[in-house]
Amino acid sequence: xxxxxxxxxxxxxxxxxxxxxxxxxxxxxxxxxxxxxxxxxxxxxxxxxxxxxxxxxxxxxxxxxxxxxxxxxxxxxxxxxxxxxxxxxxxxxxxxxxxxxxxxxxxxxxxxxxxxxxxxxxxxxxxxxxxxxxxxxxxxxxxxxxxxxxxxxxxxxxxxxxxxxxxxxxxxxxxxxxxxxxxxxxxxxxxxxxxxxxxxxxxxxxxxxxxxxxxxxxxxxxxxxxxxxxxxxxxxxxxxxxxxxxxxxxxxxxxxxxxxxxxxxxxxxxxxxxxxxxxxxxxxxxxxxxxxxxxxxxxxxxxxxxxxxxxxxxxxxxxxxxxxxxxxxxxxxxxxxxxxxxxxxxxxxxxxxxxxxxxxxxxxxxxxxxxxxxxxxxxxxxxxxxxxxxxxxxxxxxxxxxxxxxxxxxxxxxxxxxxxxxxxxxxxxxxxxxxxxxxxxxxxxxxxxxxxxxxxxxxxxxxxxxxxxxxxxxxxxxxxxxxxxxxxxxxxxxxxxxxxxxxxxxxxxxxxxxxxxxxxxxxxxxxxx
Amino acid sequence: xxxxxxxxxxxxxxxxxxxxxxxxxxxxxxxxxxxxxxxxxxxxxx
Ligand code: HEM
Ligand SMILES: [Cu+2]
Numbered sequence: 154x155x156x157x158x159x160x161x162x163x164x165x166x167x168x169x170x171x172x173x174x175x176x177x178x179x180x181x182x183x184x185x186x187x188x189x190x191x192x193x194x195x196x197x198x199x200x201x202x203x204x205x206x207x208x209x210x211x212x213x214x215x216x217x218x219x220x221x222x223x224x225x226x227x228x229x230x231x232x233x234x235x236x237x238x239x240x241x242x243x244x245x246x247x248x249x250x251x252x253x254x255x256x257x258x259x260x261x262x263x264x265x266x267x268x269x270x271x272x273x274x275x276x277x278x279x280x281x282x283x284x285x286x287x288x289x290x291x292x293x294x295x296x297x298x299x300x301x302x303x304x305x306x307x308x309x310x311x312x313x314x315x316x317x318x319x320x321x322x323x324x325x326x327x328x329x330x331x332x333x334x335x336x337x338x339x340x341x342x343x344x345x346x347x348x349x350x351x352x353x354x355x356x357x358x359x360x361x362x363x364x365x366x367x368x369x370x371x372x373x374x375x376x377x378x379x380x381x382x383x384x385x386x387x388x389x390x391x392x393x394x395x396x397x398x399x400x401x402x403x404x405x406x407x408x409x410x411x412x413x414x415x416x417x418x419x420x421x422x423x424x425x426x427x428x429x430x431x432x433x434x435x436x437x438x439x440x441x442x443x444x445x446x447x448x449x450x451x452x453x454x455x456x457x458x459x460x461x462x463x464x465x466x467x468x469x470x471x472x473x474x475x476x477x478x479x480x481x482x483x484x485x486x487x488x489x490x491x492x493x494x495x496x497x498x499x500x501x502x503x504x505x506x507x508x509x510x511x512x513x514x515x516x517x518x519x520x521x522x523x524x525x526x527x528x529x530x531x532x533x534x535x536x537x538x539x540x541x542x543x544x545x546x547x548x549x550x551x552x553x554x555x556x557x558x559x560x561x562x563x564x565x566x567x568x569x570x571x572x573x574x575x576x577x578x579x580x581x582x583x584x585x586x587x588x589x590x591x592x593x594x595x596x597x598x599x600x601x602x603x604x605x606x607x608x609x610x611x612x613x614x615x616x617x618x619x620x621x622x623x624x625x626x627x628x629x630x631x632x633x634x635x636x637x638x639x640x641x642x643x644x645x646x647x648x649x650x651x652x653x654x655x656x657x658x659x660x661x662x663x664x665x666x667x668x669x670x671x672x673x674x675x676x677x678x679x680x681x682x
Numbered sequence: 683x684x685x686x687x688x689x690x691x692x693x694x695x696x697x698x699x700x701x702x703x704x705x706x707x708x709x710x711x712x713x714x715x716x717x718x719x720x721x722x723x724x725x726x727x728x
Contacts, residue, residue: 467703470696470702471699487698490698523717526718
């Protein structure tokens, strides 16, 4: 063994050998994630209150500034800091291994923090009102692109460190058999991350050079094509991470195992192979690419990735049903569901995450990604509603739910305000469900996204907007407030727990119990995780 | 099917999930067809 034994502690709950340097890296990345979700959430609320016509809070410049800050802090910084923490957890901790190179992990962290700071400062200075996509000819100051690049390099280092740790664990034989499904799913996410980040480099480096005056211009059509090679697959990283977390939460809370390892793993492979093609659904109204190209990429090929999601849509609840039935909850069709440990916020959070992702985010994606429908839905609020179902109701909520286990296990603290934690997931889950649904409904009346004033008040020409749209926008504002309260509670609970929570001395102190594996559940070959 | 003990059976072991997935697929189909309705109309008019 190349790391001394003092560098490890044995977790008295899970029995994992936890490498302390890995634990520290998980801690700092998780804290950074929470800071970003707080900043992004404040921006999100401000933006939502601006889109509620009766409130119309911010002026035009600050609306676009806040929207830029919201997109970046949420979609990029919160999600990726959390995923990096997850990658270290899924490799070093779950496999009982040392982390391959802790110094690289710290370098990655410093780069990511520096990048996030540069971007946030640039936005607040008003020098990067370009929204998250920064489509040319919109141009931000160089510091903004530099921030994005530094953050991406840091994330790339973290992904490489994950792979290196997998190699170390294998070589030092710290686990038996094949890696658990959780780690396998994260590996799929990490592979997608590599080609995602390659697209990122290919587009942000020239754009940076353009911003400092070394390149004369950037072709908007090429920019969009390459940028979405980053923008879309990165969503599949989030989906793969979220689904891995669903499986993990099932195991932790009801002792489930995958119903069939081969099928679940095969589904992750389909993501790796086919998801990049789906990027084309962002270009369905672009004049630069042909119809044949659009139709091929957004239908036949992409459906193979949709099939993967359909498989998980069955296997995730099935694993839980099977485990619950093995525990004796066999009466009627749904006793297993009714008798699930609903008082545990990880369970409620996961159930809401599955529901919102499936019915609001997942279902609407393939519809909006159909060329004929996209022609009318493109750049309307329907799109924003769709992805608040996926990446907020689905991914973000799954991350929050998992936190109620990761924080006690990694920070060795008891969750502060456990009752509030339950309220937190429900407020956030239902608030986001409302947000997503009302955005889509408003969008179906043609309300555009990224628009400060749909009434064009004061303009020389009048614009007719269906009054129903105003009602949906008002309901959206109310949903946003509910979701924001849920999000704020998450930050509050996380911060108080991490810095002031009661220390855990024994497994008894664990706020939410870790379930024993259900007897003979599934055909899984994985160890208990 | 349900209501039985722990022995491994070869029937459907997860009937509840089957029902949930069927509900999902039904909603999916209705939503998709609803969205394509305008297309059908356009084709009709032609
Ligand atoms: C309390 C929670 C949230 C609220 C109230 C909220 C609200 C909003 C609103 C009102 C918009 C503006 C859309 C427009 O005017 O065009 C928006 C955009 C967006 N949101 Fe959220 N959101 C929340 C959480 C999140 C989270 C957690 C993420 C990502 C993980 C996220 C990602 C985005 C993205 C990527 C955009 C698009 C930005 C753009 O068009 O450039 N949101 N959100
Ligand atoms: Cu996409």
